[in-house]
Amino acid sequence: RLRLRLLAGKKGLGNIIFDADLEKSDPIIAGPLNYIHPSPVQIIGPKEKKYLTGLNTEDQKAALQRLFAAEPAAIILSNRLKSLKTLDTLSDKHCVPLLASSLKDAQVLDNLQYYAARFFARKTNLHGVFLEVLGMGVLLTGHSAVGKSELALELIIRGHRLIADDVTEFRRIAPDIVSGSCPPLLREFLEVRGLGILNIPAMFGDSATKRSKYLHLIVHLRRMKLQEIADMERLRGAGRYRNVLGVDIPEITVPVAPGRNLAILVETAVRNHILKLKGYDAAELFIERQQQAIEENST
Known part of the structure:
Protein backbone atom coordinates (compact mmCIF):
# COMPACT_ATOMS: atom_id res chain seq x y z
CA ARG A 1 0.00 0.00 0.00
CA LEU A 2 2.89 2.38 0.69
CA ARG A 3 4.57 1.37 -2.60
CA LEU A 4 7.91 0.91 -0.87
CA ARG A 5 11.21 -0.15 -2.39
CA LEU A 6 14.45 -0.75 -0.53
CA LEU A 7 17.38 1.59 -1.20
CA ALA A 8 19.82 0.65 1.57
CA GLY A 9 20.08 -0.90 5.04
CA LYS A 10 18.85 -4.36 4.06
CA LYS A 11 20.20 -5.94 7.27
CA GLY A 12 17.75 -3.88 9.31
CA LEU A 13 14.55 -5.19 7.72
CA GLY A 14 13.82 -7.10 10.92
CA ASN A 15 13.69 -3.92 13.01
CA ILE A 16 10.56 -3.60 15.16
CA ILE A 17 8.27 -0.65 14.44
CA PHE A 18 5.21 -1.56 16.53
CA ASP A 19 6.13 -2.62 20.07
CA ALA A 20 3.37 -3.73 22.43
CA ASP A 21 5.53 -2.66 25.39
CA LEU A 22 5.68 0.93 24.10
CA GLU A 23 3.86 3.54 26.16
CA LYS A 24 0.34 3.23 24.73
CA SER A 25 -0.79 6.69 25.81
CA ASP A 26 1.32 8.28 23.06
CA PRO A 27 1.93 5.79 20.25
CA ILE A 28 3.49 8.20 17.73
CA ILE A 29 5.03 5.78 15.26
CA ALA A 30 5.99 8.00 12.34
CA GLY A 31 6.65 11.64 11.62
CA PRO A 32 8.75 14.09 9.61
CA LEU A 33 12.47 14.38 10.30
CA ASN A 34 12.69 15.42 13.95
CA TYR A 35 15.81 15.57 16.10
CA ILE A 36 14.07 16.60 19.32
CA HIS A 37 11.26 14.04 19.40
CA PRO A 38 12.37 11.33 16.93
CA SER A 39 9.82 8.76 15.80
CA PRO A 40 10.54 5.07 15.08
CA VAL A 41 9.90 5.82 11.39
CA GLN A 42 11.45 9.05 10.16
CA ILE A 43 9.90 10.46 6.98
CA ILE A 44 11.97 12.63 4.68
CA GLY A 45 9.77 14.68 2.39
CA PRO A 46 10.48 17.62 0.05
CA LYS A 47 10.97 20.12 2.91
CA GLU A 48 13.35 17.83 4.83
CA LYS A 49 15.28 16.99 1.65
CA LYS A 50 15.58 20.69 0.82
CA TYR A 51 16.94 21.35 4.32
CA LEU A 52 19.55 18.58 4.05
CA THR A 53 20.71 19.53 0.54
CA GLY A 54 21.04 23.14 1.65
CA LEU A 55 23.75 22.20 4.15
CA ASN A 56 27.42 21.97 3.33
CA THR A 57 29.04 18.54 3.27
CA GLU A 58 30.21 18.53 6.91
CA ASP A 59 26.96 19.94 8.32
CA GLN A 60 24.91 17.50 6.25
CA LYS A 61 26.90 14.54 7.55
CA ALA A 62 26.54 15.81 11.15
CA ALA A 63 22.79 16.24 10.69
CA LEU A 64 22.40 12.71 9.35
CA GLN A 65 24.57 11.27 12.14
CA ARG A 66 22.22 12.92 14.64
CA LEU A 67 19.35 11.25 12.82
CA PHE A 68 20.87 7.77 13.16
CA ALA A 69 21.94 8.44 16.75
CA ALA A 70 18.22 8.37 17.64
CA GLU A 71 18.16 4.72 16.40
CA PRO A 72 15.13 4.89 14.09
CA ALA A 73 13.56 1.61 12.99
CA ALA A 74 13.32 2.83 9.39
CA ILE A 75 13.63 5.92 7.21
CA ILE A 76 11.24 6.61 4.32
CA LEU A 77 11.90 8.95 1.41
CA SER A 78 8.54 10.09 0.03
CA ASN A 79 7.42 11.94 -3.11
CA ARG A 80 9.73 9.88 -5.40
CA LEU A 81 12.72 11.69 -3.88
CA LYS A 82 16.23 10.49 -4.69
CA SER A 83 18.49 9.51 -1.84
CA LEU A 84 21.74 11.10 -0.67
CA LYS A 85 25.01 9.18 -0.84
CA THR A 86 25.75 9.84 2.85
CA LEU A 87 22.27 8.66 3.78
CA ASP A 88 22.78 5.36 1.92
CA THR A 89 26.13 4.80 3.61
CA LEU A 90 24.86 5.49 7.12
CA SER A 91 21.79 3.29 6.56
CA ASP A 92 23.99 0.31 5.72
CA LYS A 93 26.35 1.09 8.60
CA HIS A 94 23.61 1.37 11.25
CA CYS A 95 21.37 -1.38 9.76
CA VAL A 96 18.43 0.98 9.31
CA PRO A 97 16.27 0.27 6.24
CA LEU A 98 16.14 3.22 3.86
CA LEU A 99 12.93 2.95 1.86
CA ALA A 100 11.50 5.02 -0.98
CA SER A 101 7.82 5.65 -1.68
CA SER A 102 6.09 7.28 -4.62
CA LEU A 103 3.38 8.57 -2.30
CA LYS A 104 3.36 12.06 -0.82
CA ASP A 105 4.73 12.42 2.71
CA ALA A 106 1.28 13.19 4.13
CA GLN A 107 -0.14 9.98 2.61
CA VAL A 108 2.71 7.88 3.98
CA LEU A 109 2.20 9.38 7.44
CA ASP A 110 -1.58 8.84 7.36
CA ASN A 111 -1.17 5.16 6.45
CA LEU A 112 1.41 4.49 9.14
CA GLN A 113 -0.61 6.26 11.83
CA TYR A 114 -3.72 4.30 10.78
CA TYR A 115 -1.95 0.96 11.30
CA ALA A 116 -0.42 2.21 14.54
CA ALA A 117 -3.86 3.18 15.82
CA ARG A 118 -5.16 -0.31 15.01
CA PHE A 119 -2.17 -1.96 16.69
CA PHE A 120 -2.48 0.01 19.93
CA ALA A 121 -6.30 0.11 19.98
Missing part, protein backbone atom coordinates in the same frame (compact mmCIF):
# COMPACT_ATOMS: atom_id res chain seq x y z
CA ARG A 122 -8.28 -1.28 22.90
CA LYS A 123 -9.45 -4.81 22.07
CA THR A 124 -12.12 -7.25 23.16
CA ASN A 125 -13.61 -10.52 21.92
CA LEU A 126 -17.38 -10.94 21.64
CA HIS A 127 -19.26 -14.18 21.08
CA GLY A 128 -21.55 -14.22 18.07
CA VAL A 129 -21.62 -14.10 14.28
CA PHE A 130 -20.44 -10.89 12.62
CA LEU A 131 -21.76 -10.10 9.13
CA GLU A 132 -22.03 -7.29 6.65
CA VAL A 133 -25.74 -6.79 5.96
CA LEU A 134 -26.74 -4.09 3.48
CA GLY A 135 -23.36 -2.45 3.97
CA MET A 136 -23.68 -2.34 7.78
CA GLY A 137 -21.67 -4.34 10.31
CA VAL A 138 -24.16 -6.51 12.23
CA LEU A 139 -23.29 -8.76 15.19
CA LEU A 140 -25.73 -11.62 15.85
CA THR A 141 -25.71 -12.60 19.53
CA GLY A 142 -27.72 -15.00 21.66
CA HIS A 143 -27.46 -18.13 23.76
CA SER A 144 -25.86 -21.25 22.37
CA ALA A 145 -28.01 -23.20 19.87
CA VAL A 146 -30.44 -20.29 19.44
CA GLY A 147 -29.81 -20.38 15.67
CA LYS A 148 -27.18 -17.71 15.03
CA SER A 149 -25.17 -19.74 12.51
CA GLU A 150 -28.29 -20.96 10.68
CA LEU A 151 -29.50 -17.36 10.41
CA ALA A 152 -26.06 -16.26 9.22
CA LEU A 153 -26.09 -18.98 6.55
CA GLU A 154 -29.48 -17.82 5.29
CA LEU A 155 -28.26 -14.21 5.17
CA ILE A 156 -25.18 -15.29 3.21
CA ILE A 157 -27.40 -17.12 0.73
CA ARG A 158 -29.40 -13.88 0.39
CA GLY A 159 -26.23 -12.05 -0.71
CA HIS A 160 -24.79 -10.71 2.55
CA ARG A 161 -21.22 -11.36 3.71
CA LEU A 162 -19.63 -13.27 6.58
CA ILE A 163 -16.88 -11.64 8.60
CA ALA A 164 -16.52 -13.90 11.65
CA ASP A 165 -18.27 -16.87 13.23
CA ASP A 166 -18.30 -17.77 16.93
CA VAL A 167 -15.75 -15.13 18.07
CA THR A 168 -15.10 -11.66 16.70
CA GLU A 169 -12.15 -9.45 17.63
CA PHE A 170 -13.24 -5.85 18.11
CA ARG A 171 -10.96 -2.82 18.33
CA ARG A 172 -11.82 0.80 19.03
CA ILE A 173 -9.87 2.54 16.28
CA ALA A 174 -11.42 5.98 16.86
CA PRO A 175 -13.37 7.62 19.69
CA ASP A 176 -16.70 6.49 18.19
CA ILE A 177 -15.67 3.67 15.84
CA VAL A 178 -15.39 -0.03 16.72
CA SER A 179 -14.00 -2.32 14.03
CA GLY A 180 -14.49 -6.08 14.01
CA SER A 181 -12.45 -8.81 12.34
CA CYS A 182 -12.10 -12.58 12.47
CA PRO A 183 -9.27 -14.40 14.26
CA PRO A 184 -7.00 -15.97 11.58
CA LEU A 185 -7.76 -19.52 12.73
CA LEU A 186 -11.52 -19.12 12.17
CA ARG A 187 -11.42 -16.94 9.06
CA GLU A 188 -13.81 -17.97 6.23
CA PHE A 189 -15.37 -20.82 8.26
CA LEU A 190 -18.92 -21.14 9.58
CA GLU A 191 -20.08 -23.92 11.90
CA VAL A 192 -23.67 -25.07 11.45
CA ARG A 193 -25.03 -27.76 13.73
CA GLY A 194 -25.73 -30.91 11.75
CA LEU A 195 -23.57 -29.80 8.82
CA GLY A 196 -20.28 -29.22 10.61
CA ILE A 197 -17.65 -26.74 9.44
CA LEU A 198 -18.41 -24.96 6.16
CA ASN A 199 -15.93 -23.06 4.01
CA ILE A 200 -18.00 -20.09 2.88
CA PRO A 201 -15.76 -18.82 0.02
CA ALA A 202 -15.46 -22.35 -1.39
CA MET A 203 -19.25 -22.73 -1.39
CA PHE A 204 -20.45 -19.23 -2.30
CA GLY A 205 -17.40 -17.47 -3.79
CA ASP A 206 -14.90 -14.95 -2.45
CA SER A 207 -17.50 -12.17 -2.42
CA ALA A 208 -19.37 -13.99 0.37
CA THR A 209 -16.78 -13.01 3.00
CA LYS A 210 -15.13 -9.82 4.17
CA ARG A 211 -12.04 -9.28 6.33
CA SER A 212 -13.30 -6.51 8.63
CA LYS A 213 -16.14 -4.05 9.15
CA TYR A 214 -17.18 -1.31 11.54
CA LEU A 215 -19.76 -2.43 14.10
CA HIS A 216 -23.03 -0.58 13.52
CA LEU A 217 -25.74 -2.77 15.04
CA ILE A 218 -26.17 -5.71 17.43
CA VAL A 219 -29.09 -8.08 16.89
CA HIS A 220 -29.73 -10.23 19.95
CA LEU A 221 -31.68 -13.45 19.30
CA ARG A 222 -33.81 -14.59 22.21
CA ARG A 223 -36.18 -17.53 22.49
CA MET A 224 -39.60 -16.30 23.60
CA LYS A 225 -43.02 -17.74 24.16
CA LEU A 226 -45.95 -16.28 22.25
CA GLN A 227 -47.18 -14.44 25.34
CA GLU A 228 -43.76 -12.85 25.87
CA ILE A 229 -43.76 -11.67 22.26
CA ALA A 230 -47.25 -10.24 22.69
CA ASP A 231 -46.12 -8.29 25.76
CA MET A 232 -43.22 -6.58 23.95
CA GLU A 233 -43.19 -2.85 23.21
CA ARG A 234 -45.30 -2.36 20.09
CA LEU A 235 -44.22 1.06 18.82
CA ARG A 236 -40.46 1.21 19.30
CA GLY A 237 -39.54 -2.44 19.56
CA ALA A 238 -37.03 -3.93 21.98
CA GLY A 239 -34.15 -1.54 21.36
CA ARG A 240 -31.40 -0.32 23.68
CA TYR A 241 -27.68 0.44 23.61
CA ARG A 242 -24.79 -1.86 24.48
CA ASN A 243 -21.42 -0.46 25.48
CA VAL A 244 -18.56 -1.96 23.47
CA LEU A 245 -15.10 -0.59 24.32
CA GLY A 246 -16.63 2.67 25.49
CA VAL A 247 -18.83 3.14 22.41
CA ASP A 248 -22.63 2.82 22.66
CA ILE A 249 -23.82 0.44 19.92
CA PRO A 250 -27.57 0.09 19.18
CA GLU A 251 -28.89 -3.34 20.12
CA ILE A 252 -32.20 -4.84 19.00
CA THR A 253 -33.77 -7.96 20.53
CA VAL A 254 -35.43 -10.20 17.96
CA PRO A 255 -37.71 -12.94 19.34
CA VAL A 256 -37.03 -16.46 18.12
CA ALA A 257 -40.26 -18.43 17.73
CA PRO A 258 -41.79 -20.88 15.24
CA GLY A 259 -43.00 -19.24 12.04
CA ARG A 260 -40.82 -16.12 12.23
CA ASN A 261 -38.55 -15.40 9.25
CA LEU A 262 -35.46 -14.15 11.06
CA ALA A 263 -33.49 -13.28 7.93
CA ILE A 264 -36.18 -10.85 6.78
CA LEU A 265 -36.45 -9.43 10.30
CA VAL A 266 -32.69 -8.79 10.45
CA GLU A 267 -32.67 -7.15 7.02
CA THR A 268 -35.61 -4.97 8.04
CA ALA A 269 -33.92 -4.06 11.32
CA VAL A 270 -30.85 -2.93 9.38
CA ARG A 271 -32.95 -0.91 6.92
CA ASN A 272 -34.76 0.74 9.81
CA HIS A 273 -31.42 1.52 11.49
CA ILE A 274 -30.19 3.16 8.27
CA LEU A 275 -33.32 5.32 8.18
CA LYS A 276 -32.75 6.39 11.79
CA LEU A 277 -29.18 7.39 10.94
CA LYS A 278 -30.67 9.63 8.25
CA GLY A 279 -33.00 11.20 10.82
CA TYR A 280 -36.20 9.30 10.01
CA ASP A 281 -37.99 7.50 12.86
CA ALA A 282 -41.22 5.73 11.88
CA ALA A 283 -42.37 5.46 15.51
CA GLU A 284 -41.95 9.21 16.08
CA LEU A 285 -43.87 9.97 12.88
CA PHE A 286 -46.70 7.63 13.89
CA ILE A 287 -46.91 9.22 17.36
CA GLU A 288 -47.07 12.70 15.79
CA ARG A 289 -49.87 11.61 13.43
CA GLN A 290 -51.76 10.03 16.30
CA GLN A 291 -51.41 13.17 18.43
CA GLN A 292 -52.53 15.33 15.51
CA ALA A 293 -55.58 13.13 14.97
CA ILE A 294 -56.50 13.36 18.67
CA GLU A 295 -56.22 17.17 18.58
CA GLU A 296 -58.32 17.41 15.43
CA ASN A 297 -61.07 15.19 16.89
CA SER A 298 -61.16 17.16 20.15
CA THR A 299 -61.81 20.52 18.41
Whole structure:
Protein backbone atom coordinates (compact mmCIF):
# COMPACT_ATOMS: atom_id res chain seq x y z
CA ARG A 1 0.00 0.00 0.00
CA LEU A 2 2.89 2.38 0.69
CA ARG A 3 4.57 1.37 -2.60
CA LEU A 4 7.91 0.91 -0.87
CA ARG A 5 11.21 -0.15 -2.39
CA LEU A 6 14.45 -0.75 -0.53
CA LEU A 7 17.38 1.59 -1.20
CA ALA A 8 19.82 0.65 1.57
CA GLY A 9 20.08 -0.90 5.04
CA LYS A 10 18.85 -4.36 4.06
CA LYS A 11 20.20 -5.94 7.27
CA GLY A 12 17.75 -3.88 9.31
CA LEU A 13 14.55 -5.19 7.72
CA GLY A 14 13.82 -7.10 10.92
CA ASN A 15 13.69 -3.92 13.01
CA ILE A 16 10.56 -3.60 15.16
CA ILE A 17 8.27 -0.65 14.44
CA PHE A 18 5.21 -1.56 16.53
CA ASP A 19 6.13 -2.62 20.07
CA ALA A 20 3.37 -3.73 22.43
CA ASP A 21 5.53 -2.66 25.39
CA LEU A 22 5.68 0.93 24.10
CA GLU A 23 3.86 3.54 26.16
CA LYS A 24 0.34 3.23 24.73
CA SER A 25 -0.79 6.69 25.81
CA ASP A 26 1.32 8.28 23.06
CA PRO A 27 1.93 5.79 20.25
CA ILE A 28 3.49 8.20 17.73
CA ILE A 29 5.03 5.78 15.26
CA ALA A 30 5.99 8.00 12.34
CA GLY A 31 6.65 11.64 11.62
CA PRO A 32 8.75 14.09 9.61
CA LEU A 33 12.47 14.38 10.30
CA ASN A 34 12.69 15.42 13.95
CA TYR A 35 15.81 15.57 16.10
CA ILE A 36 14.07 16.60 19.32
CA HIS A 37 11.26 14.04 19.40
CA PRO A 38 12.37 11.33 16.93
CA SER A 39 9.82 8.76 15.80
CA PRO A 40 10.54 5.07 15.08
CA VAL A 41 9.90 5.82 11.39
CA GLN A 42 11.45 9.05 10.16
CA ILE A 43 9.90 10.46 6.98
CA ILE A 44 11.97 12.63 4.68
CA GLY A 45 9.77 14.68 2.39
CA PRO A 46 10.48 17.62 0.05
CA LYS A 47 10.97 20.12 2.91
CA GLU A 48 13.35 17.83 4.83
CA LYS A 49 15.28 16.99 1.65
CA LYS A 50 15.58 20.69 0.82
CA TYR A 51 16.94 21.35 4.32
CA LEU A 52 19.55 18.58 4.05
CA THR A 53 20.71 19.53 0.54
CA GLY A 54 21.04 23.14 1.65
CA LEU A 55 23.75 22.20 4.15
CA ASN A 56 27.42 21.97 3.33
CA THR A 57 29.04 18.54 3.27
CA GLU A 58 30.21 18.53 6.91
CA ASP A 59 26.96 19.94 8.32
CA GLN A 60 24.91 17.50 6.25
CA LYS A 61 26.90 14.54 7.55
CA ALA A 62 26.54 15.81 11.15
CA ALA A 63 22.79 16.24 10.69
CA LEU A 64 22.40 12.71 9.35
CA GLN A 65 24.57 11.27 12.14
CA ARG A 66 22.22 12.92 14.64
CA LEU A 67 19.35 11.25 12.82
CA PHE A 68 20.87 7.77 13.16
CA ALA A 69 21.94 8.44 16.75
CA ALA A 70 18.22 8.37 17.64
CA GLU A 71 18.16 4.72 16.40
CA PRO A 72 15.13 4.89 14.09
CA ALA A 73 13.56 1.61 12.99
CA ALA A 74 13.32 2.83 9.39
CA ILE A 75 13.63 5.92 7.21
CA ILE A 76 11.24 6.61 4.32
CA LEU A 77 11.90 8.95 1.41
CA SER A 78 8.54 10.09 0.03
CA ASN A 79 7.42 11.94 -3.11
CA ARG A 80 9.73 9.88 -5.40
CA LEU A 81 12.72 11.69 -3.88
CA LYS A 82 16.23 10.49 -4.69
CA SER A 83 18.49 9.51 -1.84
CA LEU A 84 21.74 11.10 -0.67
CA LYS A 85 25.01 9.18 -0.84
CA THR A 86 25.75 9.84 2.85
CA LEU A 87 22.27 8.66 3.78
CA ASP A 88 22.78 5.36 1.92
CA THR A 89 26.13 4.80 3.61
CA LEU A 90 24.86 5.49 7.12
CA SER A 91 21.79 3.29 6.56
CA ASP A 92 23.99 0.31 5.72
CA LYS A 93 26.35 1.09 8.60
CA HIS A 94 23.61 1.37 11.25
CA CYS A 95 21.37 -1.38 9.76
CA VAL A 96 18.43 0.98 9.31
CA PRO A 97 16.27 0.27 6.24
CA LEU A 98 16.14 3.22 3.86
CA LEU A 99 12.93 2.95 1.86
CA ALA A 100 11.50 5.02 -0.98
CA SER A 101 7.82 5.65 -1.68
CA SER A 102 6.09 7.28 -4.62
CA LEU A 103 3.38 8.57 -2.30
CA LYS A 104 3.36 12.06 -0.82
CA ASP A 105 4.73 12.42 2.71
CA ALA A 106 1.28 13.19 4.13
CA GLN A 107 -0.14 9.98 2.61
CA VAL A 108 2.71 7.88 3.98
CA LEU A 109 2.20 9.38 7.44
CA ASP A 110 -1.58 8.84 7.36
CA ASN A 111 -1.17 5.16 6.45
CA LEU A 112 1.41 4.49 9.14
CA GLN A 113 -0.61 6.26 11.83
CA TYR A 114 -3.72 4.30 10.78
CA TYR A 115 -1.95 0.96 11.30
CA ALA A 116 -0.42 2.21 14.54
CA ALA A 117 -3.86 3.18 15.82
CA ARG A 118 -5.16 -0.31 15.01
CA PHE A 119 -2.17 -1.96 16.69
CA PHE A 120 -2.48 0.01 19.93
CA ALA A 121 -6.30 0.11 19.98
CA ARG A 122 -8.28 -1.28 22.90
CA LYS A 123 -9.45 -4.81 22.07
CA THR A 124 -12.12 -7.25 23.16
CA ASN A 125 -13.61 -10.52 21.92
CA LEU A 126 -17.38 -10.94 21.64
CA HIS A 127 -19.26 -14.18 21.08
CA GLY A 128 -21.55 -14.22 18.07
CA VAL A 129 -21.62 -14.10 14.28
CA PHE A 130 -20.44 -10.89 12.62
CA LEU A 131 -21.76 -10.10 9.13
CA GLU A 132 -22.03 -7.29 6.65
CA VAL A 133 -25.74 -6.79 5.96
CA LEU A 134 -26.74 -4.09 3.48
CA GLY A 135 -23.36 -2.45 3.97
CA MET A 136 -23.68 -2.34 7.78
CA GLY A 137 -21.67 -4.34 10.31
CA VAL A 138 -24.16 -6.51 12.23
CA LEU A 139 -23.29 -8.76 15.19
CA LEU A 140 -25.73 -11.62 15.85
CA THR A 141 -25.71 -12.60 19.53
CA GLY A 142 -27.72 -15.00 21.66
CA HIS A 143 -27.46 -18.13 23.76
CA SER A 144 -25.86 -21.25 22.37
CA ALA A 145 -28.01 -23.20 19.87
CA VAL A 146 -30.44 -20.29 19.44
CA GLY A 147 -29.81 -20.38 15.67
CA LYS A 148 -27.18 -17.71 15.03
CA SER A 149 -25.17 -19.74 12.51
CA GLU A 150 -28.29 -20.96 10.68
CA LEU A 151 -29.50 -17.36 10.41
CA ALA A 152 -26.06 -16.26 9.22
CA LEU A 153 -26.09 -18.98 6.55
CA GLU A 154 -29.48 -17.82 5.29
CA LEU A 155 -28.26 -14.21 5.17
CA ILE A 156 -25.18 -15.29 3.21
CA ILE A 157 -27.40 -17.12 0.73
CA ARG A 158 -29.40 -13.88 0.39
CA GLY A 159 -26.23 -12.05 -0.71
CA HIS A 160 -24.79 -10.71 2.55
CA ARG A 161 -21.22 -11.36 3.71
CA LEU A 162 -19.63 -13.27 6.58
CA ILE A 163 -16.88 -11.64 8.60
CA ALA A 164 -16.52 -13.90 11.65
CA ASP A 165 -18.27 -16.87 13.23
CA ASP A 166 -18.30 -17.77 16.93
CA VAL A 167 -15.75 -15.13 18.07
CA THR A 168 -15.10 -11.66 16.70
CA GLU A 169 -12.15 -9.45 17.63
CA PHE A 170 -13.24 -5.85 18.11
CA ARG A 171 -10.96 -2.82 18.33
CA ARG A 172 -11.82 0.80 19.03
CA ILE A 173 -9.87 2.54 16.28
CA ALA A 174 -11.42 5.98 16.86
CA PRO A 175 -13.37 7.62 19.69
CA ASP A 176 -16.70 6.49 18.19
CA ILE A 177 -15.67 3.67 15.84
CA VAL A 178 -15.39 -0.03 16.72
CA SER A 179 -14.00 -2.32 14.03
CA GLY A 180 -14.49 -6.08 14.01
CA SER A 181 -12.45 -8.81 12.34
CA CYS A 182 -12.10 -12.58 12.47
CA PRO A 183 -9.27 -14.40 14.26
CA PRO A 184 -7.00 -15.97 11.58
CA LEU A 185 -7.76 -19.52 12.73
CA LEU A 186 -11.52 -19.12 12.17
CA ARG A 187 -11.42 -16.94 9.06
CA GLU A 188 -13.81 -17.97 6.23
CA PHE A 189 -15.37 -20.82 8.26
CA LEU A 190 -18.92 -21.14 9.58
CA GLU A 191 -20.08 -23.92 11.90
CA VAL A 192 -23.67 -25.07 11.45
CA ARG A 193 -25.03 -27.76 13.73
CA GLY A 194 -25.73 -30.91 11.75
CA LEU A 195 -23.57 -29.80 8.82
CA GLY A 196 -20.28 -29.22 10.61
CA ILE A 197 -17.65 -26.74 9.44
CA LEU A 198 -18.41 -24.96 6.16
CA ASN A 199 -15.93 -23.06 4.01
CA ILE A 200 -18.00 -20.09 2.88
CA PRO A 201 -15.76 -18.82 0.02
CA ALA A 202 -15.46 -22.35 -1.39
CA MET A 203 -19.25 -22.73 -1.39
CA PHE A 204 -20.45 -19.23 -2.30
CA GLY A 205 -17.40 -17.47 -3.79
CA ASP A 206 -14.90 -14.95 -2.45
CA SER A 207 -17.50 -12.17 -2.42
CA ALA A 208 -19.37 -13.99 0.37
CA THR A 209 -16.78 -13.01 3.00
CA LYS A 210 -15.13 -9.82 4.17
CA ARG A 211 -12.04 -9.28 6.33
CA SER A 212 -13.30 -6.51 8.63
CA LYS A 213 -16.14 -4.05 9.15
CA TYR A 214 -17.18 -1.31 11.54
CA LEU A 215 -19.76 -2.43 14.10
CA HIS A 216 -23.03 -0.58 13.52
CA LEU A 217 -25.74 -2.77 15.04
CA ILE A 218 -26.17 -5.71 17.43
CA VAL A 219 -29.09 -8.08 16.89
CA HIS A 220 -29.73 -10.23 19.95
CA LEU A 221 -31.68 -13.45 19.30
CA ARG A 222 -33.81 -14.59 22.21
CA ARG A 223 -36.18 -17.53 22.49
CA MET A 224 -39.60 -16.30 23.60
CA LYS A 225 -43.02 -17.74 24.16
CA LEU A 226 -45.95 -16.28 22.25
CA GLN A 227 -47.18 -14.44 25.34
CA GLU A 228 -43.76 -12.85 25.87
CA ILE A 229 -43.76 -11.67 22.26
CA ALA A 230 -47.25 -10.24 22.69
CA ASP A 231 -46.12 -8.29 25.76
CA MET A 232 -43.22 -6.58 23.95
CA GLU A 233 -43.19 -2.85 23.21
CA ARG A 234 -45.30 -2.36 20.09
CA LEU A 235 -44.22 1.06 18.82
CA ARG A 236 -40.46 1.21 19.30
CA GLY A 237 -39.54 -2.44 19.56
CA ALA A 238 -37.03 -3.93 21.98
CA GLY A 239 -34.15 -1.54 21.36
CA ARG A 240 -31.40 -0.32 23.68
CA TYR A 241 -27.68 0.44 23.61
CA ARG A 242 -24.79 -1.86 24.48
CA ASN A 243 -21.42 -0.46 25.48
CA VAL A 244 -18.56 -1.96 23.47
CA LEU A 245 -15.10 -0.59 24.32
CA GLY A 246 -16.63 2.67 25.49
CA VAL A 247 -18.83 3.14 22.41
CA ASP A 248 -22.63 2.82 22.66
CA ILE A 249 -23.82 0.44 19.92
CA PRO A 250 -27.57 0.09 19.18
CA GLU A 251 -28.89 -3.34 20.12
CA ILE A 252 -32.20 -4.84 19.00
CA THR A 253 -33.77 -7.96 20.53
CA VAL A 254 -35.43 -10.20 17.96
CA PRO A 255 -37.71 -12.94 19.34
CA VAL A 256 -37.03 -16.46 18.12
CA ALA A 257 -40.26 -18.43 17.73
CA PRO A 258 -41.79 -20.88 15.24
CA GLY A 259 -43.00 -19.24 12.04
CA ARG A 260 -40.82 -16.12 12.23
CA ASN A 261 -38.55 -15.40 9.25
CA LEU A 262 -35.46 -14.15 11.06
CA ALA A 263 -33.49 -13.28 7.93
CA ILE A 264 -36.18 -10.85 6.78
CA LEU A 265 -36.45 -9.43 10.30
CA VAL A 266 -32.69 -8.79 10.45
CA GLU A 267 -32.67 -7.15 7.02
CA THR A 268 -35.61 -4.97 8.04
CA ALA A 269 -33.92 -4.06 11.32
CA VAL A 270 -30.85 -2.93 9.38
CA ARG A 271 -32.95 -0.91 6.92
CA ASN A 272 -34.76 0.74 9.81
CA HIS A 273 -31.42 1.52 11.49
CA ILE A 274 -30.19 3.16 8.27
CA LEU A 275 -33.32 5.32 8.18
CA LYS A 276 -32.75 6.39 11.79
CA LEU A 277 -29.18 7.39 10.94
CA LYS A 278 -30.67 9.63 8.25
CA GLY A 279 -33.00 11.20 10.82
CA TYR A 280 -36.20 9.30 10.01
CA ASP A 281 -37.99 7.50 12.86
CA ALA A 282 -41.22 5.73 11.88
CA ALA A 283 -42.37 5.46 15.51
CA GLU A 284 -41.95 9.21 16.08
CA LEU A 285 -43.87 9.97 12.88
CA PHE A 286 -46.70 7.63 13.89
CA ILE A 287 -46.91 9.22 17.36
CA GLU A 288 -47.07 12.70 15.79
CA ARG A 289 -49.87 11.61 13.43
CA GLN A 290 -51.76 10.03 16.30
CA GLN A 291 -51.41 13.17 18.43
CA GLN A 292 -52.53 15.33 15.51
CA ALA A 293 -55.58 13.13 14.97
CA ILE A 294 -56.50 13.36 18.67
CA GLU A 295 -56.22 17.17 18.58
CA GLU A 296 -58.32 17.41 15.43
CA ASN A 297 -61.07 15.19 16.89
CA SER A 298 -61.16 17.16 20.15
CA THR A 299 -61.81 20.52 18.41
